[in-house]
Amino acid sequence: MSENMLMIQNLSRNFGGLAALRDLTFSVAKGEIVGLIGPNGAGKTTAFNVITGTMPPSSGKVMFDGRSIAGGPPSRVVVAGLARTFQSTSTYPNVSVAGNVYRGLLSRIQGSTVGRLVGRRIDMLAASQVDAEIDQILHITDLASWRDAPAGSLPYGLQKKLGIAIALATRPRMLLLDEPAAGLNHEECKDLARLLRHLRDDHELTLLLVEHHMALVMELCQRIVVLVQGEKIAEGSPQDIRQNEAVIEAYLGAPDYAHA
Numbered sequence: 001m002s003e004n005m006l007m008i009q010n011l012s013r014n015f016g017g018l019a020a021l022r023d024l025t026f027s028v029a030k031g032e033i034v035g036l037i038g039p040n041g042a043g044k045t046t047a048f049n050v051i052t053g054t055m056p057p058s059s060g061k062v063m064f065d066g067r068s069i070a071g072g073p074p075s076r077v078v079v080a081g082l083a084r085t086f087q088s089t090s091t092y093p094n095v096s097v098a099g100n101v102y103r104g105l106l107s108r109i110q111g112s113t114v115g116r117l118v119g120r121r122i123d124m125l126a127a128s129q130v131d132a133e134i135d136q137i138l139h140i141t142d143l144a145s146w147r148d149a150p151a152g153s154l155p156y157g158l159q160k161k162l163g164i165a166i167a168l169a170t171r172p173r174m175l176l177l178d179e180p181a182a183g184l185n186h187e188e189c190k191d192l193a194r195l196l197r198h199l200r201d202d203h204e205l206t207l208l209l210v211e212h213h214m215a216l217v218m219e220l221c222q223r224i225v226v227l228v229q230g231e232k233i234a235e236g237s238p239q240d241i242r243q244n245e246a247v248i249e250a251y252l253g254a255p256d257y258a259h260a
């Protein structure tokens, strides 16, 4: 049986009287691409926030590579090897593409014990190594020709890719992607799917993605977890999920759409 990278056990999160997550349990095996889907307000972003330590759970466990990470802080989660991208692009628009990737790299180093001890002197450390690492990430994400351009000058699709590049700079073993396809055109979506497969196949990354773009989810994910009003209503292969009556009723809509 494959080894679990992420295990979510009986995770709940309340906001006052609202149960945004209710007793959620699922796991992601090493090297898997798993989709977390559901209608607006289902609790997907809340799940990401709790997993990445941005907010504490009301109850339940989050285990990453055998260690408990629930309750953060986010810097510790990043250093443990779990990185996240955001729904909207979260780049510094006036800073170069390379400078933005450098931010990701710093968050890794500064979050570590050694990094905290080294403090500001990090800028003087192994500048050539930093440059090589940035180049490698820009090569992987196909952004090398934009290296010195201000991030804000990139087309939207490339800005979203830059979000992935920044996350990669933390050297994650697992990546959580929050709506990576939102706002992308057909070609950009195909390109994104290629990149995510490449990260899984050639860089041994494990991926969990929240996404409303069903064609991408069905094509890319080996397994899908469906949330509705904070509760898991189904989990299975894309084929199982497409045919699941409860999922069709709550989210996918007409059977025609589900089979598209």
Ligand SMILES: Nc1ncnc2c1ncn2[C@@H]1O[C@H](COP(=O)(O)OP(=O)(O)OP(=O)(O)O)[C@@H](O)[C@H]1O
Residues within 6 Å of the ligand: 015, 018, 020, 038, 039, 040, 041, 042, 043, 044, 045, 046, 047
């Ligand atoms: N900080 C918060 N304070 C209060 N309620 C919140 C907070 N964050 C989320 N919620 C509520 O929790 C529920 C789940 O929201 P969440 O953003 O996790 O859903 P989602 O599945 O990511 O939705 P979408 O697909 O629209 O991004 C919603 O009812 C939302 O209004």
